[in-house]
Amino acid sequence: MRAARSLAALGTLAAGLALAQAPAPQAAPAAAGTPPKVLRYAFPTAETGFDPAQVSDLYSRTVTPHIFEALYQYDPLARPAKVRPLTADGMPEHSADYRTWTVRLRPGIYFADDPAFGGKPRELVAADYVYTFKRFADPAVRSPAWTWLAQFGFLGLEGLRDAALKDKRPFDYDTPIEGLKALDRYTVQFKLAKPAPRFITGALAGSDLTGAVAREVAERYGADIPAHPVGTGPFVLKQWRRSSLIVLERNPAYRDVRYVAEPAPDDAEGQALLARFKGRRLPMIDRVEISIIEENQPRWLSFLQQQADLIEALPPEFVNQAMPNGKLAPYLAQRGLQAYRNKRSDVTVTFFNMDHPIVGGYTPDKVALRRAIGLALDIESEIRLIRGGQAIPAQSPVVPNTWGYDPAFKSENGDHDPARAKALLDLYGYVDRDGDGWRDMPDGSPLLLEKATQPDQVSRQHDDLWKRNMDAIGVRIRFKPAKWPENLKAARAGTLMMWGVGGLAADPDGLGTFQRFHGQQIGGQNMARFKLPAFDAIYDRLDAMADGPERNALFDEARKLAVAYMPYKAHTHRIATDMAQPWLIGYRRPVFWQDFWQYVDIDAAAQQARMQP
Template identity: 45%
Template sequence: MRILIAILVALSFSATAEQKVLRIPFLIAETNFDPAFASDLYSNNVIDEILEPPLTYDMLARPAKLKPQTVEAMPEITEGGRIYTMRVKKGIYFSDDPVFKGKKRELVAQDFIYAIQRLIDPKMSSPNSWMVDGKIEGLDEMRDKAKKAGKLDYDAPISGLRALDRHTLQIRLAKPDYNFLYILALGTLGAQAREVVEHYGSEIGGHPVGTGAFVLKEWKRSSKIVLERNPTFREEYYDAQPAAADVEGQKLAAEMKGKRLPCIDRVEIYIIEESQPRWLAFLNNELDWINFPYEFRSTVVPDGTHLAPWAKKRGFKTFPSVEAGTTYLYYNMKDPVWGGYKPEQVALRRAVGFAYDIDEEINLVRNGFGVEAVTPVPPGVLGFDANFNLGRTHDPAKAKALLDMFGYVDRDGDGWRETPDGKPLVFEYATGPSQLERLFTQLWKKNLDTIGIRMEVVVEKWPDLRKKSKLGKLQNWHLAWNGDFPDAENFYQLLYGPNCGSSNDGCFQLPEFDRLYEKALAIPPTNAEERAKVYQQMARLVAVYQPWKLNVHRKRIDFVQPWVLGWRKQQFLHEAMRYADIDLEIRAKYMK
C-alpha cells in the first residue's frame, strides 16, 4: 500500500506541479456520499466538503461556536423555541452538473426543505431520520402517509417546512427544541437540488452535487477518493475567532488571515486500514496529516506528550486532544439472550461489563491513548459529569457471582456456561479484519474465557457489518460515536427508543429514559444546569440497564506536516479540509 501511494503521489506531482494537493488517510472505507444514506464518519467527512447546511462552526473557537454558512445571519427563533426563520444568501450556486444543462443553478430555500424530506422518505430508510423525527410539525404525518401510500409526495405542503419566498426558510417545530440549531449545522441537512437527485436516482451516492468548496472528481470504492476545488464556489474568505488566550489558535488564524477559500486545489483521500502502512506513508511525506496510531507511542512520543528527538527534527506539528466521542459495545436489545430488561438479562450484561478489563485496553491495546468512559457523554460536551462514579468496573469475581446467582452455570461440565434454561450461552463478537481489531478480539476472548462464557467471532468488513447492524442482525457490535454537536442529546439519541431502526442500533427502548430525553430537549440553553441534571438521571439508567458496555473516550494526537497551514482538528467539523493551506516552498524542501 505504501509503495502504491508513493507511485500515485509521484504521478500527481508530475501532472500538477503547482497545484496544492492535500493527501490524507481514512481508517475505514466510506459507504457513499448520499447524506440521507450515509451515517458513518468517513462518508460524512466527504459530504461536509460538498454539501452545505445553513450553519457551520467557527474553525478555531473553543468552546465550539455556531455561525451562519449559507444563510445571512443566525436563525431568528420565536414562539419560545418553536419557529426558526432564516434568509438564504443570494448568489450561492450549485457546482456545475450536466443536469443543469449549462445554466447556473442558484441555491434556494426549497433545497433545504427537499433535503429534510428525503430523510423521512420510506424508500430511503434513512439512518439519519433521528435528526428530524418528531421534531418538525407535520413531518411525521407526511412520513406515515407515505408509508401507507408506498411513496412520498414531495410536492405536498408541510406546515412545519415553508419557503416563505425564494430565499426565506421557516421551520416550525412540533415542540420547543433549543438544540435544533445544532441540527442545522449538520452536513446531512446540506442543500440538495431535487432535479439532480431524481436524475441520478439510486446512483446519487456517487454523484453528490452541492454548493460547497469541493466537488467529487474520482471515487474508487474502498480505495481512493479525490476532491477538486469547486470552480463555481462563491467568494469566501477565512474567518475564525480563536480566544485571545489561545496562542495556538491565534497563530493558525494569522497563517490564514485574508485567504480566499478553499486554498487547496485538490484533496486525495486514501483508505489505509492498517496502522503500520498508514504511519509509514506519513513518515515518507505521502500524507499531510494523520491521527497518530498509538501502537508507535514508545518510539515517537515515549512519555505520551513530548516528541522523540528524531521526530522534532522532522518539524511535525502536533495537536493533542481528547475526542468529543465515546467507544462502546452495544447489545441488540431484541436478542432473546443478550437483550431484554428482565433482571437475569441485565445481570448477564453487567457480568460481561465486570469481566472486561478496561485498564488493559487503555494501557496495552491503546498504549495509554484513552480515558475510561463511565457515561456515554465525553468531556467538553454539555452533560459530561466528571464526578459520576461507577466504583470498580473490572471485577471478574463479581461477574462470576452474578452469573451464578441468575442461573448462568456450567451444567454439562465442558467448561462453558449455559443459559438458565440449559441452552448454550454464546457471545457472538462482531469485528473487522485489521490488526488493531484483532487485538481487541483477543482481549475480549481472554476476559470472557475467564468467566466461562464461550465467544465466537464474526469477521467482516465495516460496511458489511453496518448493513447487518441496521437490519438488527448482529448480537452486539463495537462502535464509536464522535459527537455531531456539543450537547449530550447527540449521544443519548443513540439510546432514544423511537430512534430504533435509525441511529439506535441496539434498539434500547425504555419509557423512563425516553421521557427524560424529551424533557431535556425542552429546557432552554440558558438553563444548562437544569439540563445537565436531567442528563445525569439518564446516565444512571444507562448504568443500571447496561444496553452498552462503555469503553473509552479516545485520546488523540494529530500529526501535521510542517508545510500545512491553518489546520487543527475541530471536533464538530470533521476533517475541515477547506480550511487548510499548503506552503509549496516548504513542501518542496522536504520532498528533495
C-alpha cells in the same frame, strides 16, 4: 447544543464573525507555473458514499461537508464552539416557545456545475432546504438519519412518510406541509411539534447531514446519487474508486469566502492562525487525495515516507515510538514534523442487541448478564495494550466536551471486577450445568456470545482481550468478522448480537449521546434497539428543556439508567495524536464538526522539494 438563553448572544457574535461572501464566478486556482496545493492522507475505514441523507459513518461524513453546505457552521478556531452563518444571512429568528424557526438565506450562492442543471447556473434557494429535509423522510432514500430527524417533529413530515408507506407510492415532495416552508425565494421556515431550544446546533449547523441537495441532481442520478454529490461547498468530487481512493478538487464556481474566526483571547495557537490567515480566500488548497489504508502499520509508514501530509489519530502502537513521554521523538522533530494531542469528543462502546434472546431483554437476569460482561472487561488493559495509553476509561456513554458530561461522575461502568461478575452470573443462574467448564443459560441451554468484528490487526487485538476476559468468568465467545460497512448494515437491521463502535459528538449538547438509547431511533442511531419508556420520557424532557441546573440533574438520571440497564458498555474516551508534515499549515482538529480542508494551506514548493528522491 448551546443553551437557548445564549442564542441572542450567539447572534451578536456571529454578526461580526460571518464569513465575507459575495457572488464570484470563479475561485482563484493555483497561479500558472506554480505547483498545485494537494492535501494527501488516508482513512482507516472505507467510505460508504456521499449522499448526506444516506450516510452515517464518520469517513463519508468527513467528505460530505466539504461538498455540501448547511445553513450554519462552527467557527474553525473558537473553543468552546460557536455557531455562525454559512449560507444563512444572519442568525435565525425563533418563537418564544422554540417551535418556529425562520432563516433568511444569503442570495447569490450557487451549486457547482452539473449536467443536471442543463448548462445554466443554479442558485441556492429556500426550497432546496425544504427538499433536503424532506429527503430524510422519503422511504425510498432509506436514510439512517431519519429517526434522528424525526425527533424534531416537523409538522406534517411524518404524515407524508406514512402516506408513502401505506399506499406504496412515491413520496410526495410537492405537497406543502406546515413544518417545512419556503416563505419566499430566500426565506425558509421550520415549524416543530415540540420546543427545540437547541435546534440551531441540533439540525441547522451540520453540513455533513443537512447540507443543501438540489432536487434536479437527486432525480437525475436516482440510486446512483451517492456517487454524484453536487453542492454549494468549497470542493467537488473529482474521482472515486470505492474503498480505495477519493479525490476532491477546488470548486471553480465557489463564491468569495474569506478566512475569519474568533479564537479565545488566551488561545495562543488560535490567535497565531488567525493572524496568519485572516482575510485569505477559501479554500486555500487545490486538491484533496484520500486513500483507504485499513491496516495501521501501512498507514503509518505511508506518512513516514511522505506519501501523506497528515495522519489523524496516530495508531496506538506507534504513539510511544513517535511521542515518548508525550514529546515528539528527536528523529521526527529533526524532520520538522508537527504533533497535536487532543481529548476527543467521543466514546467507544459495545452494544448488546436488546432483541436478541441471549443478551437482550429487560428482566433482572438479562440485565445481570450484560452487567457481568461489562465488569469482566479490562478497560485499563485495553487502553494500555491496544490503545497505547491514548484514552481514558468511560464512566458513562456521555461524551467529553458536551453539556451533560460530568468528569466527576463515577459508576460501575468504569469498574473491572471479575469476582463481582462471577457472583452476578451465579446469582441469576448462569452456571455450568453440563460440566463442560462453560457457563450455561438459566434454562440449561448453551450460553455462547457472538461478537461482530473486522478482519484487521487492531480488531484481532480487541478480540483476543475479549476472549481472555470472557474465559476468566467462564463464558464462551466467538467472533464473526466482516467488513465495517457490512457490520454497520447488519447492526441497523438488528441481526448482530454484539458489536463495538465509536461515537463522535456532532454538536455541543450531550443529548446526542442518548440518541443511542432513544426508542424512536431504533434502526438508526439506536443500534442496541433499546426501548425503555422511563428513559424515553427523560429524553423528551431533556430535548425540550433549556440548559441549566435542572437539565443537568436530569442528565444525571439518564446516565444512571444507561449504566444500570447497560444496553451499551461504554469503554473509553479516546485521545487523538495527530501528526502533520512541516508543509501543512493551519491544521486544527475540529471538535464537533468534520470539515477543515478549506482552512488549511500547503507550502507546495516545500512539499515537492522534500518529496524528491
